[in-house]
Amino acid sequence: MFKKKISVRLGTAGAAAVLGTLGAFGGQASATPVHPDGFEPTSVVFEPTSVVTDASCKGWMNTEKQNGNWFAQGLVQSWNGQSCYMYLERLHNGSWTMVSSEHHVAGNADNTGWYWDDSGYKSRVCIWNASGSQTWKCGGAV
Incomplete structure (x- = not known):
């Protein structure tokens, strides 16, 4: 049976919205988010x-x-x-x-x-x- 990984990709507007939201909370946004376990997406x-x-x-x-x-x-x-x-x-x-x-x-x-x-x-x-x-x-x- 295939093991399937699902990837979610945000368009430019979606990415801007996420980064803007992070900025609104005073955090620093990164263009390359890191998974909590330390691996890159x-x-x-x-x-x-x-x-x-x-x-x-x-x-x-x-x-x-x-x-x-x-x-x-x-x-x-x-x-x-x-x-x-x-x-x-x-x-x-x-x-x-x-x-x-x-x-x-x-x-x-x-x-x-x-x-x-x-x-x-x-x-x-x-x-x-x-x-x-x-x-x-x-x-x-x-």
Whole structure:
């Protein structure tokens, strides 16, 4: 099952209203609010160039900035009873390395954890359709 993070974004007027309200109480407003546990706010970004499909199997990546560094997550979805496998791999110093375990789905969805994808690295998701082409196919690197 997908773990979904929800991000609330304020428009310019909303942000100005919040900052103005904070100023009215004599506090200092910050353009980058900090979460009470000390982490900076984050939001998950769907990466459209990472999408790869094979019949009724689909894989893609999300990225997220966590504590100032970028991380990638692989996701896979299957429908029509297709048996699909997915893993996340990373490019560093000219070679691709599998960083997640293989995730298998048949008529549902799954995702990897978050893996380092900051400066000097690229990640991509690869899928295998056991009910179809039986060939590993990888999406675009991000």
